Amino acid sequence: MNSSRDELSDTGKKRRDFITLTATAMGGVLAGSIAWPLLQSMNPAADTLAESVTEVNLAPILSGAALTVIWQGKPVFIRHRTDREIAEAVDAPLSTLPDPQEDKARVQKPQWLVVMGICTHLGCVPLGQKKTEPRGEYGGWFCPCHGSHYDTSGRIRKGPAPTNLVVPPYNFISDQLIRIGREE
Amino acid sequence: MSDGGSNPYRHPFVRWLEKRLPIISFVEHALKGYQVPKNLSILWTSGFIAGFMLVVMIITGILLAMHYVPHPDHAFDSVERIMREVNFGWLIRYLHANGASLFFLVVYMHMFRALYYGSYKSPREVLWIIGMIIFLVMMATAFLGYVLPWGQMSYWGATVITNLFTAIPWIGDSILEWLLGAPYVGAPALNKFFALHYFLPFLMFLLVFIHIWALHTNGSNNPTGIEPKTAEDTLPFHPYYTVKDLLSIAGFMVIFAFFIFFAPNFFGEPENYIPADPMVTPAHIVPEWYFLPFYAILRAIPDKLGGFVAMISSILVLFVLPWLDRSKVKSCTFRPIFRALFWVFVLDVLILGWVGAKPAEGHYIGIGQWATAYYFIHFLILVPLVSRFEKPSGLPDSLSAYYRDKGCS
Numbered sequence: 001m002n003s004s005r006d007e008l009s010d011t012g013k014k015r016r017d018f019i020t021l022t023a024t025a026m027g028g029v030l031a032g033s034i035a036w037p038l039l040q041s042m043n044p045a046a047d048t049l050a051e052s053v054t055e056v057n058l059a060p061i062l063s064g065a066a067l068t069v070i071w072q073g074k075p076v077f078i079r080h081r082t083d084r085e086i087a088e089a090v091d092a093p094l095s096t097l098p099d100p101q102e103d104k105a106r107v108q109k110p111q112w113l114v115v116m117g118i119c120t121h122l123g124c125v126p127l128g129q130k131k132t133e134p135r136g137e138y139g140g141w142f143c144p145c146h147g148s149h150y151d152t153s154g155r156i157r158k159g160p161a162p163t164n165l166v167v168p169p170y171n172f173i174s175d176q177l178i179r180i181g182r183e184e
Numbered sequence: 185m186s187d188g189g190s191n192p193y194r195h196p197f198v199r200w201l202e203k204r205l206p207i208i209s210f211v212e213h214a215l216k217g218y219q220v221p222k223n224l225s226i227l228w229t230s231g232f233i234a235g236f237m238l239v240v241m242i243i244t245g246i247l248l249a250m251h252y253v254p255h256p257d258h259a260f261d262s263v264e265r266i267m268r269e270v271n272f273g274w275l276i277r278y279l280h281a282n283g284a285s286l287f288f289l290v291v292y293m294h295m296f297r298a299l300y301y302g303s304y305k306s307p308r309e310v311l312w313i314i315g316m317i318i319f320l321v322m323m324a325t326a327f328l329g330y331v332l333p334w335g336q337m338s339y340w341g342a343t344v345i346t347n348l349f350t351a352i353p354w355i356g357d358s359i360l361e362w363l364l365g366a367p368y369v370g371a372p373a374l375n376k377f378f379a380l381h382y383f384l385p386f387l388m389f390l391l392v393f394i395h396i397w398a399l400h401t402n403g404s405n406n407p408t409g410i411e412p413k414t415a416e417d418t419l420p421f422h423p424y425y426t427v428k429d430l431l432s433i434a435g436f437m438v439i440f441a442f443f444i445f446f447a448p449n450f451f452g453e454p455e456n457y458i459p460a461d462p463m464v465t466p467a468h469i470v471p472e473w474y475f476l477p478f479y480a481i482l483r484a485i486p487d488k489l490g491g492f493v494a495m496i497s498s499i500l501v502l503f504v505l506p507w508l509d510r511s512k513v514k515s516c517t518f519r520p521i522f523r524a525l526f527w528v529f530v531l532d533v534l535i536l537g538w539v540g541a542k543p544a545e546g547h548y549i550g551i552g553q554w555a556t557a558y559y560f561i562h563f564l565i566l567v568p569l570v571s572r573f574e575k576p577s578g579l580p581d582s583l584s585a586y587y588r589d590k591g592c593s
Contacts, residue, residue, distance in 0.1 A: 039362075042362055042363075042365060042376065043361060043362050043365065044361055044364075044365055044366045044367065044372065045365070045372065048365065048366045048372055068463060070462075070463070072367065072368070073366070073367075073368045073370050073462065074367075074368050074462070075462065075463050117463075121347075121488065122343070122344040122347040122348065122488075123343040123344060123346075123347040124340065124343070124344065124465040124469070125462075125463060125464065125465045143465075144465065144467050144468075145344065145465060145469055146483070146544055147544065147545065160486055160487075160488065162488055
């Protein structure tokens with residue numbers, strides 16, 4: 001008992017090294033398996049994550065107007081685009097876009113644009129939902145925090161934001177009714 | 185520390201306790217037996233004041249927590265209730281809110297003093313690094329605490345700062361969700377921030393003891409930067425420096441009281457008296473003054489990840505400062521070039537703070553970028569270069585000799 005490693009025979013050394021190694025390894029596995037649930041508890045809870053669904057009646061939104069609705073605690077911009085706004089979005093050459101994406105990939109019906117109202121830079125809510133607010137140089141939205149300009153397709157055109165405004169999952173239940181949330 | 189055989193006390197209870205737990209002799213040793221350079225200026229009391237402020241913040245914080253409700257529906261109202269209904273709630277909250285600003289003021293004085301007098305150099309590198317860790321924990325605590333009143337600036341400050349983590353490639357979004365407990369800043373985040381804001385000060389308290397342990401291992405640096413050699417160079421900590429610290433605290437409390445009673449919202453942001461609204465971003469998001477230089481560095485880089493990395497680096501570079509400044513001479517008193525650079529650096533930090541408070545537009549962008557560049561040039565190029573070539577001027581043989589030559593004592 002309590003003999004130091006040097007006093008052991010070669011077999012004894014091997015045995016002790018094996019015991020030390022496996023005990024340390026098991027300790028590590030144990031610590032990891034305890035740490036995992038503790039760390040996981042800080043991730044979103046089941047009810048927080050549960051996909052909530054928001055239904056929006058589009059009928060009251062006149063052409064050229066916009067509506068902000070809340071989905072999962074975050075603002076969603078719905079804009080009823082005019083023919084001119086659609087044309088601007090479709091005609092913008094992809095080569096000039098920081099995050100190239102065609103307009104038709106971002107809408108289901110050309111007159112209705114649905115995007116998250118959260119600047120992809122640092123999460124501010126861009127201005128431009130009301131006609132009295134600045135809409136930036138491309139007629140979409142303008143983020144006052146650090147000066148990002150979005151176009152009428154919600155694509156980033158100028159400023160520090162790295163990507164286009166996110167298009168949430170949604171589907172048309174009828175002509176004038178959409179459901180924002182996971183498509184079934 | 186004494187053992188049972190050399191019990192120096194006469195009172196029977198103290199003798200009894202000393203044999204079982206030598207705590208009284210330990211404290212006595214730390215106060216009277218601790219020899220300190222005799223020439224410490226008033227700047228050396230900043231550490232004591234910082235420790236005092238930590239205690240003030242913990243006590244007022246615990247009292248506030250007894251009335252505060254960490255939920256988005258109630259947080260703002262519970263803070264207003266503290267201000268209007270709770271007995272002396274206004275006093276306790278103003279102590280806590282202004283205390284945070286003055287705590288940072290004192291800690292910045294403490295840090296700039298260490299920079300000027302070379303207190304981070306051998307053999308005090310570990311002392312310095314522990315201090316930097318305390319500073320990081322303090323910044324996290326302050327950020328979390330600012331979110332709790334759930335005003336507009338609380339909410340949007342939290343949104344912008346936590347969104348910085350999304351700049352990290354691949355895992356950024358997962359880290360953000362893990363931190364917030366939801367895909368957005370909301371009830372789970374507020375509750376978590378409250379728990380962490382309550383916990384971290386106790387971690388700071390522990391770190392302060394390790395900081396003091398490291399300090400007592402080699403003793404304080406001093407304005408000459410020359411290590412004491414003989415008994416002539418030192419004085420016992422008690423009563424000489426306990427009295428000096430207390431005098432300093434008295435002066436500090438006058439300033440503290442001025443803000444609490446005459447300008448309690450001087451450091452505050454009016455926007456934060458508007459309840460948080462996730463649908464409306466304030467036109468101009470600014471952090472508290474003590475984060476402004478770092479905020480300016482964040483915004484100076486026109487790239488999301490780059491700005492994040494620059495901001496983190498501006499703090500991490502301080503951790504390796506003992507190895508960037510290779511000069512054996514500690515104090516700026518004997519380093520003419522380094523002294524000039526120190527003041528330029530102070531000016532640079534002030535400029536960064538000023539730019540950080542301004543909107544990121546026009547010439548502010550350019551000024552912020554130049555000031556950021558100089559910040560890193562100072563630490564990474566000028567400090568190593570100067571410490572290699574600079575000739576110290578007028579370095580005396582000993583601490584006491586310096587004052588004899590000057591005609592003092």
